[in-house]
Every structure is written in structure tokens, then in C-alpha cells.
Amino acid sequence: MSKTSDQFDSxxxxxxxxxKLTWDINDPKLPQDTKQYDAFQEWTDGYVRxxxxxxxxxxxxxxxxxxxxxxxxxxxxxxxxSCLGVVVCSRNCSLPDGSKLQLRPAICDKARQKxxxxxxxxxxxALELIPCRGHSGYPVTNFxxxxxxxxxxxxKGVHDHxxxxxxxxxxxxxxxxxxxxxxxxxxxxxxxxxxxxGRYDMAFxxxxxxxxxxxxxxxxxxxxxYPIQTQHYPPFQNPEPYKFPYDTHTTAAMADAPSTLQxxxxxxxxxxxxxxxxxxxxxxxxxxxxxxxxLYKDPSSPQTETEPNKxxxxxxxxxxxxxxxxxxxxxxxxxxxxxxxxxxILSKGAYGERGDYTQLPTNANHHYYNSDYPCRxxxxxxxTPAALQTIITTTTKxxxxxxxxxxxxKYGENIYDVKGLSNCNSILEETSPNSYSDLKIPEDxxxxxxxxxxxxxxxxxxxxxxxxxxxxxxxxxSNSYPERMSHxxxxxxxxx
DNA sequence: CACTGCGGGGAAC
DNA sequence: GTTCCCCGCAGTG
Numbered sequence: 001m002s003k004t005s006d007q008f009d010s011x012x013x014x015x016x017x018x019x020k021l022t023w024d025i026n027d028p029k030l031p032q033d034t035k036q037y038d039a040f041q042e043w044t045d046g047y048v049r050x051x052x053x054x055x056x057x058x059x060x061x062x063x064x065x066x067x068x069x070x071x072x073x074x075x076x077x078x079x080x081x082s083c084l085g086v087v088v089c090s091r092n093c094s095l096p097d098g099s100k101l102q103l104r105p106a107i108c109d110k111a112r113q114k115x116x117x118x119x120x121x122x123x124x125x126a127l128e129l130i131p132c133r134g135h136s137g138y139p140v141t142n143f144x145x146x147x148x149x150x151x152x153x154x155x156k157g158v159h160d161h162x163x164x165x166x167x168x169x170x171x172x173x174x175x176x177x178x179x180x181x182x183x184x185x186x187x188x189x190x191x192x193x194x195x196x197x198g199r200y201d202m203a204f205x206x207x208x209x210x211x212x213x214x215x216x217x218x219x220x221x222x223x224x225x226y227p228i229q230t231q232h233y234p235p236f237q238n239p240e241p242y243k244f245p246y247d248t249h250t251t252a253a254m255a256d257a258p259s260t261l262q263x264x265x266x267x268x269x270x271x272x273x274x275x276x277x278x279x280x281x282x283x284x285x286x287x288x289x290x291x292x293x294x295l296y297k298d299p300s301s302p303q304t305e306t307e308p309n310k311x312x313x314x315x316x317x318x319x320x321x322x323x324x325x326x327x328x329x330x331x332x333x334x335x336x337x338x339x340x341x342x343x344x345i346l347s348k349g350a351y352g353e354r355g356d357y358t359q360l361p362t363n364a365n366h367h368y369y370n371s372d373y374p375c376r377x378x379x380x381x382x383x384t385p386a387a388l389q390t391i392i393t394t395t396t397k398x399x400x401x402x403x404x405x406x407x408x409x410k411y412g413e414n415i416y417d418v419k420g421l422s423n424c425n426s427i428l429e430e431t432s433p434n435s436y437s438d439l440k441i442p443e444d445x446x447x448x449x450x451x452x453x454x455x456x457x458x459x460x461x462x463x464x465x466x467x468x469x470x471x472x473x474x475x476x477x478s479n480s481y482p483e484r485m486s487h488x489x490x491x492x493x494x495x496x
Numbered sequence: 497c498a499c500t501g502c503g504g505g506g507a508a509c
Numbered sequence: 510g511t512t513c514c515c516c517g518c519a520g521t522g
Contacts (some may be wrong), residue, residue: 062500070501070512079501082513108498109515167499170521252500 019049020155025049025143025154027201035151042141042166044155052151062144065166066132066159067105083132083137083157084112084162089120104164105129134160177463184462314416 016038031051038050040058041063052059062068078312087103101122108111110255116127132139135157143154165173194203 070499072501072503072505072515073512074503076502110497285499409503 014047019048021049023050024047025145026150030145030147030150030152031146034148035081037150041153043163044153045140046158048155050151050153050293054146054149054151056151059144059153062140062142063167065163066142067107067164067167068139068142077145078331079144081142081144083134083159084139085130085132086161087115087127087129088162089123089125091120091123091125093120093125094122095122100162100166101127102162103127104167104170130161132157132159133159134158168285200491 005111017034017036018038019191023030034051036051037053040052040056041048041050044050044064044066054060056266062079062081063178064081065086067086071082072081073080078105084105084107085100087105089101101120103115106115112129118127118128119125134140138157140155140157140159143152143156145152145154164170239331322362
């Protein structure tokens with residue numbers, strides 16, 4: 001934690017190490033002489049990048065709090081995973097503690113189908129899978145790439161759904177169930193109660209008990225997600241609160257637990273507290289207020305966060321808010337309208353201005369660039385950014401070839417602009433205006449070049465995938481701070 | 497039994 | 510040509 005917070009708080013480290021450097025998972029050459037690594041982030045959200053140590057077990061396992069399934073991108077160098085969303089009660093019932101059921105979708109297709117046939121452990125109504133559409137109508141994607149001593153991680157998209165249980169929680173629950181089942185006592189009981197085939201493994205209350213003790217317990221459901229839901233349905237709908245919870249975590253905690261995943265449980269704690277961080281932030285984006293946020297938030301996220309974050313959150317919030325009624329389906333369906341949905345949203349409301357991608361930069365720029373954002377990945381310079389982003393977002397393979405052999409690309413060392421690496425600080429401050437220039441465009445990366453040129457020509461495409469990205473990119477910061485301190489906990493710890 | 501990663505292949509744009 | 514998705518396979522725990 002300390003490390004994390006320090007990083008973020010300190011002026012020099014506005015963003016994670018990975019975000020400070022300009023790279024894309026598709027770059028033929030990634031930063032080589034990494035001297036610093038990001039702490040593992042269990043709940044990444046938004047367009048973020050991290051560089052983990054290749055020794056980080058969580059990173060090695062390509063873990064995520066979100067239920068991510070492997071997606072074939074026909075590029076063996078880059079592992080791509082897409083988000084499955086979250087399983088909720090179709091009736092949106094409230095658990096005894098007021099939280100909502102938010103199960104982790106099974107990764108395996110078959111298992112997921114079975115899972116969906118089960119009933120809500122709390123009210124027995126059907127379970128429903130809320131698909132993730134946070135990336136221009138498609139599921140949020142995570143990319144992993146091992147290069148040298150580092151594991152590069154890049155996420156694209158903003159989760160538009162509550163968080164599911166973390167993997168560890170799910171596992172814990174399962175093992176608990178097993179134990180239960182195995183115990184003679186339970187097995188008997190179980191038969192009595194179990195008639196319903198669909199039923200979930202355990203009744204809710206049990207979940208808590210079994211899952212974890214300590215502060216975490218309820219986190220499963222309550223945590224971050226909770227807010228969201230609450231807002232949805234009930235009259236209340238605040239974008240921020242919604243996002244607040246998870247956004248924050250997403251990235252936030254990372255620093256704290258070096259190799260351990262953070263637990264959401266803490267979120268809960270945060271939620272409880274006055275919605276401060278975010279609230280303030282809101283004004284920034286809603287209004288055009290520059291960013292009061294900065295003050296409250298991390299210094300680190302200033303630019304990025306200011307706008308991007310909110311946009312992220314707000315968007316998601318909006319989407320939910322839009323269909324306050326109820327069923328996830330609905331809201332999702334609407335949102336699902338893919339880009340359309342988002343587009344509309346974007347074009348309206350606070351973001352209207354930014355709806356237009358090109359414009360975004362303007363606003364954004366001030367923040368980002370003026371302030372000092374070297375790191376910004378996308379550093380959407382009004383003109384160029386789009387192009388870059390496009391690349392980033394869309395690409396899966398790009399210049400990379402399906403992998404004949406690993407050696408395909410040799411990464412020159414130091415080809416990367418090391419500025420970012422070593423002198424992040426300085427960069428931050430100096431780079432502002434031309435941010436783009438900073439984006440080093442390695443000669444070799446034809447990708448980028450093409451992208452740039454591309455941008456002018458293809459506004460449409462940009463819109464589609466980039467709208468979000470634009471802002472979201474830096475969002476990571478938002479995540480980080482409110483809760484950075486939060487879950488120092490375990491993940492792997494295999495408590496169970 | 498489920499998770500994970502790989503890879504073939506189809507559909508849509 | 511690119512991107513996404515589905516499917517099956519195999520290894521692992």
C-alpha cells in the first residue's frame with residue numbers, strides 16, 4: 001500500500017509505471033529496461049496498462065477479478081481475454097445484508113450454461129448473465145504479453161456491469177460447498193432441501209460464512225458492485241457512485257499488494273465512506289469544471305482521471321441509470337445497442353461535447369497535456385490521438401504475425417524512448433504540450449504510422465472504438481485512489 | 497469438474 | 510484483411 005499510494009501521490013508518479021511509458025501491447029518492441037514494475041491489479045477497469053514483473057504469480061496466471069475468458073486472437077505472443085460479465089439474480093433481489101447477488105460467470109462454456117440454469121440462492125428466481133459490453137459494445141478485453149522480465153498488461157474497455165466475485169472468492173465458496181457436502185451432516189440436509197436442480201450451491205448466508213471471514217466476507221456481493229445496482233433500480237441513480245466502487249478498485253489497489261491480489265472486500269469499506277472522492281470528481285466531468293477532482297483525487301490521475309475517468313464511470317453510470325427499471329437485460333440491451341448506445345450517451349449529457357472524438361482531445365488536452373502528462377498512453381492529442389487509440393483499441397495482432405516462432409520480433413533494447421522510463425517525472429512536466437511527440441513512434445512501428453494516417457480517413461471507426469478509450473485511458477488513476485489502500489489482501493493466498 | 501491456453505475456423509464488417 | 514466469436518483439444522489442479 002504504502003508503495004502504491006506513494007507512487008500515486010507523489011508528484012512524480014502520477015500513474016502506474018506502465019502508464020507512464022508509451023507502449024501498446026501490439027508494439028513490436030516494448031519497453032525493455034524496465035526497472036520498475038506495477039503492483040498487480042486485480043480489478044483493472046478502463047484503458048490501462050501495467051507492467052508486472054515476470055515473477056508476479058498473479059500476472060503469470062493472467063488473473064483478474066473480472067471473469068475473463070480466453071479469446072483466440074491468433075497471436076500467440078499476446079494472450080487476449082474478454083470479459084464474461086457477471087451473473088445476477090434476474091429479479092435483482094436484495095440479499096439479507098442489502099447487497100446484490102453477483103456471481104462470477106464460469107469461464108468454461110459448459111459450466112456457465114449449467115450455472116445459468118441454477119436459481120438465485122436468495123429468492124429462487126432465475127439467474128441472469130449480464131454480458132460485458134464495455135468496449136464499444138464488445139466485452140472488455142485484457143491483453144497479456146510476456147517480454148523479457150516483464151509481463152505487459154493492457155486492458156481495453158470499461159466494464160459496464162457490477163463486479164462478480166473475485167476468483168478467489170468463487171473458489172473459496174466452492175471449496176466450502178464441497179466441504180459442506182462432504183460432511184455427513186450436510187449431505188443429509190442437503191438432500192432434503194435440494195430438490196431443485198437449479199439451485200445454487202449454497203444459500204446465501206452460507207456464502208458469506210463460507211467464503212470468507214473477516215472483513216471480506218460480504219465483499220463478494222456487496223462491494224463495489226453493490227452500489228451500482230442499488231442505483232440502478234432504485235430511483236437513485238448517480239453515475240458516480242456507480243462507477244466509484246469498481247472503478248476505483250480496479251486499478252487502485254494494485255500497488256498495495258505486490259503479488260497478492262487485492263480483495264474487494266475493502267471496497268465495501270470505502271463505499272461506506274462518504275462518496276467523497278468521486279463526488280467531487282463528478283462536477284468536473286458533468287460540468288465542464290476543470291477538475292476539482294484533482295484535488296480530491298490523486299494527483300496522479302489529474303489529467304487522465306479528470307476527464308477520462310469520469311467519462312468512464314459516468315458513462316457506465318448513465319447506461320445503468322438510463323434503464324432504471326430494472327432488469328439488467330433491459331439496461332444492457334439498451335446499452336448493448338453497441339456503439340449506438342454509447343454514442344448516444346456520449347453525444348448527450350455532459351459528454352456531449354466530447355461525443356465527437358476530435359473534440360475530446362481539446363478538453364482532454366488541457367488537462368492531460370498541460371498538466372503534464374507524459375505518460376498518457378493515448379495522449380490524445382487532438383489530432384493524433386485518435387489514430388493511436390485506434391490502433392490500440394482495435395488491434396489484436398497488428399504488426400504481429402500469428403506466431404510462427406517466438407523470435408518473430410526482436411525487441412531492441414532501449415529502442416523505446418527511455419525517457420519515459422527513467423525520467424518519468426521530467427517528462428511529465430515537460431511533455432505536456434506536445435505530448436504526442438512523446439509518443440515515441442518507433443520507426444519500426446509501422447503500425448503507428450499507419451494509424452496516424454489512418455485516423456484522418458476513418459472517423460467512423462474511431463468513433464466506434466475509441467470514444468471511450470479516449471477518455472478512459474487514464475482512468476486508471478481513478479481507480480487507484482480511493483481505494484488504493486483498500487485491499488491489501490490476499491488473493492492467491494488460497495485461503496481456502 | 498472446471499480452469500487455462502492453444503488453435504482451427506466461421507461470421508460479420 | 511481484421512476482429513470477434515464458437516468450438517474442441519489438451520494439460521493441470
